[in-house]
Amino acid sequence: MRRPTRDCLCTSRVQYGTADAVSSFHRLPLVQELWVHLKAAKKHTFVPIHEIAAYLGPAKSMGMIGLHAFTGNDNVSSFHSIGKSTALKMMLGYEGSEDAFITLSNGNLEDARPKLINFVIAMYTKSKMYKSLTDCRRALYAKFQRPMENVPPTEDALCQHMRRASYQAQAPVS
Structure with missing residues (x-):
């Protein structure tokens, strides 16, 4: 039986996906790291949602x-x-x-x-x-x-x- 992963990577083309991920992070108890891959034309950025959510705290994140x-x-x-x-x-x-x-x-x-x-x-x-x-x-x-x-x-x-x-x-x- 496979152990569930605690890291997650999502891809989004818009900033709204990042705000949604930060807002939802504290409601995902099994996920330790959540990254969002933002793609805009030739620019690729990886955003560490778990770090942003930890900095803001649960209330401000939500x-x-x-x-x-x-x-x-x-x-x-x-x-x-x-x-x-x-x-x-x-x-x-x-x-x-x-x-x-x-x-x-x-x-x-x-x-x-x-x-x-x-x-x-x-x-x-x-x-x-x-x-x-x-x-x-x-x-x-x-x-x-x-x-x-x-x-x-x-x-x-x-x-x-x-x-x-x-x-x-x-x-x-x-």
């Missing part, structure tokens, strides 16, 4: 699929002037954000909504001084004279964005 969907991909719009690396740095430093992204990827938008609104405010202002998205938009546009592109979306637009991101984050699971 929130990665929600973060990836929330910050934009092929089917979900992105935030102007805020990329995935900025959002990841914010998630690593913002207490409770991983719960919001796990909740988003599970489809429970009512619980995720206030946390994600606070996360978006923090992404655009780097602080927690605003209590609502409307106050944040007003201050950034009127007081700090930021152009409209550098102001967070309206609350209704953000809710639509959350719905799309939640649907996208659940797609690989089903």
Whole structure:
């Protein structure tokens, strides 16, 4: 009888496969090493998912699929002037954000909504001084004279964005 392997290699052509692998790694108890082989034209990269998941820890790892969907991909719009690396740095430093992204990827938008609104405010202002998205938009546009592109979306637009991101984050699971 063969012993099951504890190392695994997956191949993906898109970044979404890496986020999905990081998000799922802690749910695979028999796998010790998980590598993703990214192929893009002539460039080949091997990504050590097990090292990324160990660095992030179980909670933040499980929130990665929600973060990836929330910050934009092929089917979900992105935030102007805020990329995935900025959002990841914010998630690593913002207490409770991983719960919001796990909740988003599970489809429970009512619980995720206030946390994600606070996360978006923090992404655009780097602080927690605003209590609502409307106050944040007003201050950034009127007081700090930021152009409209550098102001967070309206609350209704953000809710639509959350719905799309939640649907996208659940797609690989089903």
